[in-house]
Structure formats: structure tokens, C-alpha cells
Amino acid sequence: MAGAADGGLVAAVEALFAASESSVVTAVRLAKSAPASAWNLSVRRNRVTSKPRVLAVTAKRSPATQRFKVNLHVIKQSNAGLQVSKTYKLKHLVKIEALPGDAAALSFFLRFDNAKPGIPVPQWTARTPDDRNLLVVTLLRLCRENGLKLPVVVGLDVVEMALWAQAHAAPLPAGAPELGPPMVAGVGVAVGGGAEGGAAALVGVGPAEALVSAEEEAGMAALLGSYTLGIGQAEAFSERLRRELAALEAANVHAILESEPLVDAVLAALDEAAGRADDMDETLAVFNTKLRHMREDIEAIELRNNRLEQQAENNGALLAELAALLARLRVPPEFSSLLLGGPFEEPCMAQNMEAARWLTQARAALEPPALPAQYAGMQAVREKRAELERLRSTWVRRATDFLRTYLAAIADPLLANRAAFSQRGALKRPDHSELRYRCRAYAPLLQHLKELDPACLPPLRQAYCHSLNSLLRREARAFAEELRASSKLVRTTNSWLENLAGAANGTGGPALSPAGEAYTTMLRTFVPLIVDESNFFAGFMCFDVEAPSRTRSDSLNIDLSDDETDAPAAPDGKTVVVARGVAEQAALAAGQGALVAGLSEDFVGLVDWACRLDAVQAITLDGITEAWLASHGTADHGSPAIAQLLADCADRIRASWAKFIEEVTHQIERYDKGLKQAGVLPYIPRFALLAGRMEQLVQGGARDAVDGAYERLVGTMFAVLHRIAAADPKHAPILLLENYAAFQNSTFDLANSVPALAVFYQQASDAYEQACADYVHAAIAYQFGKLFQFGERIKALDVRPEEVPFSPGFSKADLRKLLKSTLAGVEKQLGGMYKRMAKHLTADDLLPSLWDKAKEEFLAQYEDLEALLAQCYPSEQLSPSSPEMRELFRTV
Numbered sequence: 001m002a003g004a005a006d007g008g009l010v011a012a013v014e015a016l017f018a019a020s021e022s023s024v025v026t027a028v029r030l031a032k033s034a035p036a037s038a039w040n041l042s043v044r045r046n047r048v049t050s051k052p053r054v055l056a057v058t059a060k061r062s063p064a065t066q067r068f069k070v071n072l073h074v075i076k077q078s079n080a081g082l083q084v085s086k087t088y089k090l091k092h093l094v095k096i097e098a099l100p101g102d103a104a105a106l107s108f109f110l111r112f113d114n115a116k117p118g119i120p121v122p123q124w125t126a127r128t129p130d131d132r133n134l135l136v137v138t139l140l141r142l143c144r145e146n147g148l149k150l151p152v153v154v155g156l157d158v159v160e161m162a163l164w165a166q167a168h169a170a171p172l173p174a175g176a177p178e179l180g181p182p183m184v185a186g187v188g189v190a191v192g193g194g195a196e197g198g199a200a201a202l203v204g205v206g207p208a209e210a211l212v213s214a215e216e217e218a219g220m221a222a223l224l225g226s227y228t229l230g231i232g233q234a235e236a237f238s239e240r241l242r243r244e245l246a247a248l249e250a251a252n253v254h255a256i257l258e259s260e261p262l263v264d265a266v267l268a269a270l271d272e273a274a275g276r277a278d279d280m281d282e283t284l285a286v287f288n289t290k291l292r293h294m295r296e297d298i299e300a301i302e303l304r305n306n307r308l309e310q311q312a313e314n315n316g317a318l319l320a321e322l323a324a325l326l327a328r329l330r331v332p333p334e335f336s337s338l339l340l341g342g343p344f345e346e347p348c349m350a351q352n353m354e355a356a357r358w359l360t361q362a363r364a365a366l367e368p369p370a371l372p373a374q375y376a377g378m379q380a381v382r383e384k385r386a387e388l389e390r391l392r393s394t395w396v397r398r399a400t401d402f403l404r405t406y407l408a409a410i411a412d413p414l415l416a417n418r419a420a421f422s423q424r425g426a427l428k429r430p431d432h433s434e435l436r437y438r439c440r441a442y443a444p445l446l447q448h449l450k451e452l453d454p455a456c457l458p459p460l461r462q463a464y465c466h467s468l469n470s471l472l473r474r475e476a477r478a479f480a481e482e483l484r485a486s487s488k489l490v491r492t493t494n495s496w497l498e499n500l501a502g503a504a505n506g507t508g509g510p511a512l513s514p515a516g517e518a519y520t521t522m523l524r525t526f527v528p529l530i531v532d533e534s535n536f537f538a539g540f541m542c543f544d545v546e547a548p549s550r551t552r553s554d555s556l557n558i559d560l561s562d563d564e565t566d567a568p569a570a571p572d573g574k575t576v577v578v579a580r581g582v583a584e585q586a587a588l589a590a591g592q593g594a595l596v597a598g599l600s601e602d603f604v605g606l607v608d609w610a611c612r613l614d615a616v617q618a619i620t621l622d623g624i625t626e627a628w629l630a631s632h633g634t635a636d637h638g639s640p641a642i643a644q645l646l647a648d649c650a651d652r653i654r655a656s657w658a659k660f661i662e663e664v665t666h667q668i669e670r671y672d673k674g675l676k677q678a679g680v681l682p683y684i685p686r687f688a689l690l691a692g693r694m695e696q697l698v699q700g701g702a703r704d705a706v707d708g709a710y711e712r713l714v715g716t717m718f719a720v721l722h723r724i725a726a727a728d729p730k731h732a733p734i735l736l737l738e739n740y741a742a743f744q745n746s747t748f749d750l751a752n753s754v755p756a757l758a759v760f761y762q763q764a765s766d767a768y769e770q771a772c773a774d775y776v777h778a779a780i781a782y783q784f785g786k787l788f789q790f791g792e793r794i795k796a797l798d799v800r801p802e803e804v805p806f807s808p809g810f811s812k813a814d815l816r817k818l819l820k821s822t823l824a825g826v827e828k829q830l831g832g833m834y835k836r837m838a839k840h841l842t843a844d845d846l847l848p849s850l851w852d853k854a855k856e857e858f859l860a861q862y863e864d865l866e867a868l869l870a871q872c873y874p875s876e877q878l879s880p881s882s883p884e885m886r887e888l889f890r891t892v
Contacts, residue, residue, distance in 0.1 A: 013056045013075065016082045022058035022071070025142070028135045030055055031125040032074070050125065052077065057090075057138055070142045072110075088112055091148050096136060098155025099123065105156055106132055133164045159241075163234065325375065331387065332358070339395040344402040346441050352399075356448035359395065363388050363452075392452050399449055400456045403442060407464040410438060411471040427482050429525050430475040432533070435468075439540050450542040458587070461541045465594035468533065472595065476526055476602040483518040484609060515610030516617045520624050522606055526599070527632055527642065534592045534639050541591065544584050592641040600648040607649055611656035616693050618657040623702040625650045654705065661709045664690075665716045671724075679735075679842045680742045681724070683717055688746030691757065695750060707756040714760045717743075718767075733778060734840045737771035740764045741846055775840075776854045780861070783833045787822040790815075791865040794872060804872040815873060826880065830892045855889050 006029065013027040031050035054075040059068040070090035075082050092112040099107035107125040115121065126132035136156065143150050256263075335355040344352060365371060366385050375381055414435060449456055538545050611618050629646040668683050691710065698706045721739050725732035743764045751761035780788070794804055804810050834851060841847050863882045870878075880888065 009054065012082055013054065016075070016084070017056075017058060020060075022060045025057040025059050025070070026134060026138050027054055027056040027075075028131045029053075029127060030131070030135075031127075033123045033125065034120060053085075053124075054082065055124070055135060057135075057142070059142070068142070068146050070146060070148075072139075089114075090139065090142060090146075093139065093143070093151045094149070095152045095154065096139070096156065097152075100155065104129070108132070108136075108156070130164070130168075133161050134168075137161055137165050159238070163238065166234070325381075331362075331384075331391075335359070336391065339391045341398075344399060344445070349441065349445065353444050353448065356395070356445070356452070359388065359391060360448065360451050363392065396449060396453045396456055399445060400460065403445065403449075403460050404463050406442065407460060408467055410464070411435065411467040414471055415474060427479070427486060427521075430472075430479075430529060432471075432529075435471075436536060439536075443540055446540065446542050457541060461537075461587075461591050462594065464537070464541065465591055468537075469595055469597055469599075472526075472530070472533070473598050473602070476522075476599050479525065480522060480602045480606050483522060483606065487514040487518045513610075513614045513617045513620075515613045516620050516624075519606055519610050519621055522603065523624065523628055526603075527628055527646070530596055530599070530642055530645070531632060531639075533595060534641070537591060537595060538588055543588050543591075545588075589640045592639040593644070596641045596645055600645050603645060603649050604652045607652045608656065611653065611660075615656065615660035616690070616697060618653050618660065619694055619697040619702045619706060622650065622653045622657065622705055623698065625653060626702065657705055657709070661712055665712060668713070668716045668720055671720055680738050681717075681721060683720075684739055684742045685746050687713060687717060687743075688750070691747065691750055691754075695754060710754075710756045710760065714757075718763075731840075733771045733775035737768055737775055737850075738841065738843060738846065740768035740771060741843070744768065772850060772853055773857075775850070776857050779833055779837060779854055780858050782836070783829050784822060784858070786818060788861050788865060790818055791861075791868050794868055801871040810872075812873060812876060815869070815876060819878070823879070826885075827888055827891070830888060834892050859886060859889070 006027070009027045009029065010024060014024045017024060030053055032053045033050045054077075056073045056075055057070065058073060059070050061067070062069055072088040072090055072093070073084050074086040074088075076085045077083075088110070092114045093110060094113045095109075095111040097109045097111065098105045099109070106127075106129065107123055109121050109123060111121055126135070136153070140150060140153075142148075335358050338351055338355045339359060342348060342352060342355070363385075366381060366388065368376065371381070414432075446457070446460065449460075607621060610621060625646055629643065629650060632642050632646065671681065671683065690713075694706050694709070721736065725735050744761060747757055747761055747764075751758045794810065797804060797807060797810070799807060805812055805815075833854070837850060837854065838844075838847055841850065859882065862885055866878045866882050869876060
């Protein structure tokens with residue numbers, strides 16, 4: 001049926017509200033747009049952007065009142081389907097207003113009494129009059145049925161909507177009871193039901209009850225009663241009403257034409273009112289112009305007042321800033337007089353420090369960032385900066401001159417006090433506490449000088465180093481002289497071959513001689529003192545130093561004794577400062593070098609004295625010096641000056657040791673006794689004594705020096721031994737085996753613990769075996785040479801064994817003759833060979849082993865000869881046989 005609700009749309013909306021208790025009454029497709037302004041309606045109508053929406057009316061029965069709660073829902077289409085965007089309650093609907101100027105009356109407004117002020121009311125546009133009529137008739141019917149206030153309808157033809165409602169009323173089924181006014185097709189809804197509602201009730205919306213009030217309905221009934229209408233004559237009745245309406249309008253126009261004088265009077269009054277309105281407009285324009293000028297004048301006055309207020313604030317801030325700047329520029333007269341001519345004596349140092357502190361702060365206050373950049377170019381600032389610079393230069397020059405004189409003579413009181421130095425019987429560590437007290441009094445002055453002019457420090461450092469160096473050299477010289485005088489010394493002879501036996505008999509650890517103890521006492525007294533003075537110099541002379549590190553002096557494995565001296569023991573650790581930056585490091589190294597300049601003469605002199613008294617003691621001195629150098633002479637734990645001092649001592653010790661080894665080598669090379677008088681050469685056992693003493697004294701880095709000495713001495717000894725042996729080849733084997741045996745016996749224990757000596761021990765062992773073999777071969781050849789030479793001659797023949805007896809000189813008769821001459825009285829010959837070997841050897845302990853070697857060698861050759869003769873001369877027997885010969889050796 002035309003105009004009925006879209007069945008598919010209603011089904012979709014019912015599916016949307018299926019989860020709720022509300023029932024869908026109707027649903028209409030509309031277009032929503034922003035409302036057009038009354039002033040530019042024709043312009044904005046063309047620019048309205050419409051959005052498709054669905055207006056759905058739902059009803060829900062109230063359990064308390066059994067009435068329906070009706071809501072109007074605005075539904076929009078989204079990706080997920082239909083979605084409710086806004087809901088209005090029907091009880092708040094107060095007005096339904098058609099859009100003015102819309103001839104078809106398809107656009108209208110729904111106004112609610114609870115709408116927020118200022119929010120525009122949306123404009124709804126129906127697609128067809130049927131959709132519009134369906135929605136409006138349904139809303140009016142529901143308001144009436146539920147006792148709600150009927151909304152005002154403006155701009156819509158009520159008669160037309162009533163006729164439409166009658167035309168679209170749903171017919172009842174045949175035989176059904178009359179339930180009320182005719183229903184509009186598609187508007188009826190089944191409401192209630194379920195456990196609460198009982199049977200469904202059918203609500204119909206009729207045109208008579210939906211469009212007019214009770215009074216209007218009574219009037220309409222009276223009007224209809226004056227006419228007799230049949231079924232289907234509604235159009236004729238409507239046409240008659242239109243004719244009557246036209247007649248009424250014509251009558252109204254006639255009445256208006258009859259009232260022309262009144263109209264003329266009204267028009268005259270309107271003309272007069274228009275003239276007065278024009279006059280008022282002109283007057284208002286004049287007043288507007290004057291008011292505009294007044295506003296401009298007021299704005300100008302306010303602008304000038306604001307500028308004056310800003311200027312006043314700026315002037316106040318400027319005065320405050322100038323007052324602060326003047327406070328910075330002011331020079332207190334007491335500071336000015338003190339900086340220009342005040343004394344620098346110790347009682348006045350507090351005032352001088354305060355003045356210097358003020359000068360430093362005043363100069364910093366006139367430099368960025370303390371002083372804003374815009375003030376830097378002011379003449380007053382430039383003049384005050386020049387004045388402060390003059391005060392700075394004058395004060396720095398005066399303070400530098402005073403300190404140069406003061407530091408140059410700071411050590412004079414200690415130099416003049418002879419009791420401060422080590423004297424006979426009173427060996428003590430120098431005490432510089434008074435000197436440091438005098439320095440600390442002027443340390444703040446040096447700090448301020450560094451801040452004001454760092455270039456003035458090098459002359460002061462030089463003066464201090466020169467004065468302290470004189471004191472250190474004087475103290476070192478006195479300390480070294482007292483060490484020499486207080487040491488109980490026994491001078492060794494010039495020959496290294498003497499005075500070693502007693503020293504080598506000890507079994508303990510390294511033992512320092514008095515000279516060595518004097519040297520170590522010098523080191524443990526003055527090296528820490530120099531480190532302390534270097535650190536104090538770095539702090540006192542304002543070097544930029546890093547945080548101090550710790551050295552480990554206790555890592556020096558030195559057995560130091562204080563029995564004869566009151567010098568302090570080596571400290572557990574020394575604080576050594578390191579300067580930051582290359583320039584600071586160079587300056588600090590130069591200053592420390594000036595502090596210890598010339599001190600190496602006293603240390604080196606003590607080294608020479610100790611090495612002259614006991615040259616072997618240089619090994620211990622070298623180890624001690626290396627340990628101190630590792631602890632205080634590295635880049636991380638010391639200064640280059642201390643490293644150079646210890647390096648000079650180490651170089652002199654090594655030079656003395658090298659000289660000693662050179663002298664020993666020269667004495668070995670000059671040994672020129674004859675071979676027959678030689679026996680075991682004297683430098684062989686004495687070398688063992690020297691090596692034992694060296695191993696007792698060696699420690700630390702001296703290991704390389706000792707190993708080098710072993711190589712030099714042993715190589716020279718073996719070379720001289722072979723040179724003597726080469727002079728007499730006949731007796732050379734016995735000389736070599738006796739000396740190599742003596743070397744092995746004397747160095748056996750040392751070779752087990754000293755790798756360098758183990759190499760020479762193995763070399764001597766190999767040479768001993770070779771010498772024994774040569775000697776045994778010579779001894780056997782002396783007694784039985786012809787016998788064994790016969791066997792060698794047989795082996796040299798290029799014939800078969802059975803042909804040997806037929807060779808010239810190898811007949812059986814020749815063999816019998818040879819055996820008779822060589823083996824006759826073999827027991828006596830063996831005894832003679834043993835006695836001959838005992839006569840040659842000077843060491844009886846070598847004879848048993850040598851005789852065993854000779855026996856084994858002889859028996860081996862004898863067995864080979866016996867086997868050879870058995871092959872070549874089967875009928876001849878060697879007598880005595882090999883077993884018999886072995887038994888004969890046992891009887892010797």
C-alpha cells in the first residue's frame with residue numbers, strides 16, 4: 001500500500017532493538033541537514049549537505065502506570081550495520097515546524113523543550129509526503145494516546161494529513177470487532193504481551209483524533225452535521241470547503257478595500273515614522289563618529305600611559321642595575337693601598353690574601369659570563385678593568401720579587417745549622433718540618449699568583465728548587481759520609497780466587513755486606529724523602545695534579561736492618577702526584593729534576609765505594625736498585641727525576657759488575673801452568689764458590705746479569721781448559737776428564753736450581769763422557785793395541801771368512817804368534833793397566849767409574865774379536881775366552 005512503512009526497514013530496525021524490551025512502532029528514511037539561516041535561506045539551501053538517517057519510533061510499557069514510554073531514535077548506517085546515534089523522548093517534543101519557503105513541505109524541524117541553547121536544531125527532509133505524513137501522524141497519535149502534551153504543528157496542512165490518514169487506514173479483517181479509530185497502514189504495532197502484558201493490543205492512529213483538539217473536534221462535528229455525506233464523498237466535501245475558504249478570503253479582501261481611508265492614514269503614519277527613523281539614523285551616525293573619535297583618543301591616552309609606566313619600570317630597573325654595576329666597579333681604598341704598597345711579611349698575610357681574593361673576584365665580575373655582554377663596551381667598565389689590571393700587575397710584580405728573594409734563602413737556616421746534618425755517630429733522616437712550615441705560610445700567596453698571572457710561577461719554582469737542591473745535596477753528602485764512617489768493613493783482596501770460601505759456606509738467604517747495607521740505607525732514607533719533597537713541591541708550587549696513586553714499596557724484597565742507624569724503614573706506600581696535561585707534566589718534571597740535580601754524585605759515589613770493597617756485592621745492589629726503580633721510577637708511580645737518579649745508580653752498579661767479570665775473565669785467560677802440573681785447574685772449584693756466593697746474593701732483576709756472568713766465565717774456563725789440553729794431546733784426555741768431573745761435582749747442587757748453570761753442567765757432562773772414552777781407548781790400545789788392531793785388519797779385508805787364513809799376514813801361525821805375544825801374562829797386563837790409570841788420576845774417586853768404563857769397553861772389543869776369530873779360524877781357540885777374561889777382571 002502506498003505510504004505504508006517500509007517492511008524491510010522496519011524488520012532491520014526490529015533486529016537492532018531485538019535485545020531490548022522496546023517494540024518498534026514505525027521507521028522512516030529521512031535526510032538530515034544543518035538548518036538554513038532565515039537571512040540567507042535561498043543561498044544556504046543550495047549548500048546544505050544532507051546525510052541519510054532513519055527515524056524510528058519505539059514504545060515500551062511501564063510496569064507501574066501501564067502506559068507506554070515512547071522514544072524517537074536517530075539511526076545511521078555504519079560499517080557494522082545500523083547504529084543508534086541519538087535518542088529523544090517523545091514527552092519533550094513541543095513543536096513540529098515545516099521549513100519556510102518549502103512548497104512541498106517535505107522539510108521540517110522537530111523541536112524539543114530539553115534542547116541545549118545555542119545548539120542548532122537539525123533539519124529533516126522526507127523523501128515523499130507519505131513518509132512525512134506517516135511520521136507526523138504517528139507522533140501525534142502516540143502523544144494523544146499516552147496522555148502527553150500535543151506538539152504544535154506549524155506550516156503543515158492538518159486537513160491534508162487527516163485525509164491521508166483516512167485514505168491509508170488499514171482495513172479490518174471480516175468479522176473482527178471494532179477496536180477504535182481506523183488504523184494507518186504500517187503504523188499499527190503490537191505492544192505488551194509476555195508475562196506482564198497478557199494479550200496483544202492493537203494501537204491505531206486515526207486522523208480525527210490525531211489532528212484536532214476536543215473543541216475543534218466538536219466544531220468539526222457540527223460542521224459535518226450540516227451536510228449529508230455519503231461514502232466516498234470526501235473529495236466533494238473537500239472541494240466545497242475550498243470554495244468556501246476562497247469566498248471567505250474574497251470577503252476579507254473586500255473588507256480591506258472598504259477601509260482605504262484607514263489604510264491611507266496608516267501609510268502616512270508609516271511615512272512619518274520612516275522620516276523620523278532616517279533622522280534618528282543620521283543622528284546615530286554622528287554620535288557613532290564622535291564615539292569612534294573618543295575611543296581613538298582613549299586608546300592613544302592608554303597607549304601613552306602604558307609607555308610611561310613601562311618607561312618608569314625600565315628606569316627603576318636601570319637604576320638598580322647601575323647601582324649593582326657601580327658596586328662592582330668600586331675599589332675599596334684599603335685594598336687599593338694594600339695592593340699597591342702593602343708589606344708581605346707573615347703577620348700581614350691575612351690582609352694580603354683578602355685583598356688578592358677581592359682582586360680575583362673583581363676581575364672575574366667584569367668578565368663574561370658574570371658581566372652581561374652589553375656592559376663590556378661601556379667606558380666605565382673599560383676604565384675600571386684597566387685600573388684592576390694595573391693593580392694586578394703591580395701586586396703580582398711586588399709579590400713575585402718578594403717570594404723570589406724569600407724562596408732563594410728559605411733553606412739558609414737549615415744549611416747554617418750543622419746539628420741538622422748527620423754527624424759522626426749520629427745517623428738520622430733529614431727533618432724538613434720547619435722548612436715546610438715556612439713554605440705553608442706563603443702557599444695561599446702562590447695560589448693567588450697562579451690565578452692572577454701563571455707566568456710568574458716559573459722563576460719562583462726555579463728559586464725554590466735551587467735552594468732546596470742545595471739543602472738536599474748537603475744532607476745527602478753528610479749522610480753518605482757518615483754511612484762510610486759508621487760501617488764496619490773488611491776489604492777483600494783484588495783476586496777473585498780468594499776470600500770466597502767463607503762466604504759460600506752459608507746456607508741462608510741473601511746476606512748484605514756492610515757496604516750493601518749502607519747503600520740500601522741511603523736508598524730507603526733519601527728516595528722517600530725525595531718523593532715527599534717532589535709531592536710537596538707539586539702542591540706548594542700550584543701544579544695542576546691528578547688524584548694521587550699508591551706505590552708499593554713493601555714489594556721490595558729487601559732485608560734492611562736498622563741496628564746501626566736511626567734512619568726510618570722503607571714506607572708501606574708513597575703518595576705520588578701526576579700532573580695533568582703535557583705542559584704541566586713537562587714543567588713538573590723539570591722542577592723535580594732541578595730538585596735532585598747533583599744528588600746522583602753522592603749515590604754513585606756510595607755505589608763505587610761499596611763495589612770497591614766487595615765487587616760480588618754488586619749483584620745485591622743491582623737487585624735492590626731494580627726493585628726501587630720498579631716502585632718509584634715508573635711513569636705511573638714516580639717522577640722522571642727519581643727514575644734518572646736510580647737509573648744512574650743501576651748503570652754504575654752494572655758497570656762495576658761488568659768490570660769485575662772482565663777482571664775475572666782476564667785472570668782465567670792468563671792461567672799458563674804446564675799440563676803435567678795442572679791436574680784440576682784452580683779456577684774450576686773456585687768458580688763453584690763464586691757461583692754459590694752469587695746465588696746467595698742474586699735477587700730481582702739481577703738474574704740476567706748473573707746468567708750473563710755465568711756464560712762469560714764458564715765459556716772462558718772451558719776455552720782455557722781446551723787450550724791447555726791442546727798443548728799436549730797425549731795427556732789431554734786425563735786433564736779434560738778430571739776438570740769436567742770437578743766442574744760437575746762442584747756445581748751439581750747449583751745446576752739443579754739454576755737453569756743457566758744446568759746448560760753448562762750438561763755441556764760438561766757430555767765433554768766428560770767424551771774424555772773418558774778417549775782415555776779408555778788410549779789405555780786399552782797401550783796394553784792390547786796389537787791384538788785389537790789384528791781384528792780391525794781382518795774386517796778391512798775384502799774376502800770371505802774362510803779365505804782369511806790364506807791371506808798374507810793372516811795365517812794361523814801369524815795368529816798364534818800374535819796371541820802368544822799379547823795375551824801371555826794377561827793377568828799382569830790387566831793389573832798394570834789399572835795401576836797406570838791410578839797413577840794418571842789425581843782424584844781417587846774417579847778411578848772406580850773409569851775402571852768400569854775401561855772394563856766394559858775392553859770386554860766388548862774382546863767378545864767381538866772372539867766371534868770374528870771363530871768365523872775365520874774355526875780350529876783355533878782364543879785363550880782366555882770372554883767369560884774367563886771377565887773373571888780375570890774381577891780379580892784385579
